[in-house]
Amino acid sequence: GSLLLSLVRAVTMIFDLYIYNRRGVCLYYKAWNADRKHKNEGETQRLMYGMLFQMRQFVRSISPRADTKTFTSYKTDKYSLHFMETTSGFMFVMNTDPAARDVADVMRHIYAEIFVEYVIRNPLYEPQTPIDYSLFKDNLDDYVSSLSIFRS
């Protein structure tokens, strides 16, 4: 009955999120479940951007097809990194457990309903600067929490 149902539900573990502008500046970083402490956050963010840039180029250069534009994700045995670049040049990176699915939809939601809503449409926001609005942060936290508990 309901016990079986609760066994079938999957837990999505979301580790953290990076948001970059088109110049590679990290506008926002939030960790919800990351248990690995990086000694220098700024350095990690720069390394991450370098990796994204290199991965994008790599994928274009080895592609057997001419219409390859971007990479979408990669995996290791412990995490999966998902990448999304918007038409306006913002880059979203989300690290999850390796089995997580539909993360592209999650990132699209974060971009369209939270980032655009509470940052881009905020008349006080100065473009290309780090984000520090509680409306944005709270809405993001609420949304991510709703995904990280059991979902059917």
Next chain:
Amino acid sequence: VNKAGGLIYHRTFVKDVKLFDDNTYLRVASTFHGMHAIARQLSPTKGSSGLSSGQADTFSMHCFQTLTGTKFFVVADLHARDGESLLENVYEVFVDYALKNPFYEARDADPLRALRHQPRRHHCRVQLQGTLMKIVVVAVVP
């Protein structure tokens, strides 16, 4: 790819894909070697391995690393699921024909030269779902 980014072998299985020159393959191998390691450094959680697979909008790629650091890398279409087990089979073939071959010199610039005179009977027992497009084998020089 070895520590210096040495490419050992590559072979393209599907005819109508764009082919590269040898230098490109060398660059690709060493770039991948770097990214494989950085993926471990960027891990949000403890004890991650290096890159095991990647997805682009039009294809997927898979990597299998042996205990000695040899990496086997394959490019396949989007729907390929068992890239890792295919690569394990390739590794078995490699071990049988290359590493156990008394003429195989791991330190050579062209390590698979000895293989060219061997009869080639590589059978991949695993069916890779989707199309296998390109396979790049990179091996460690001890």
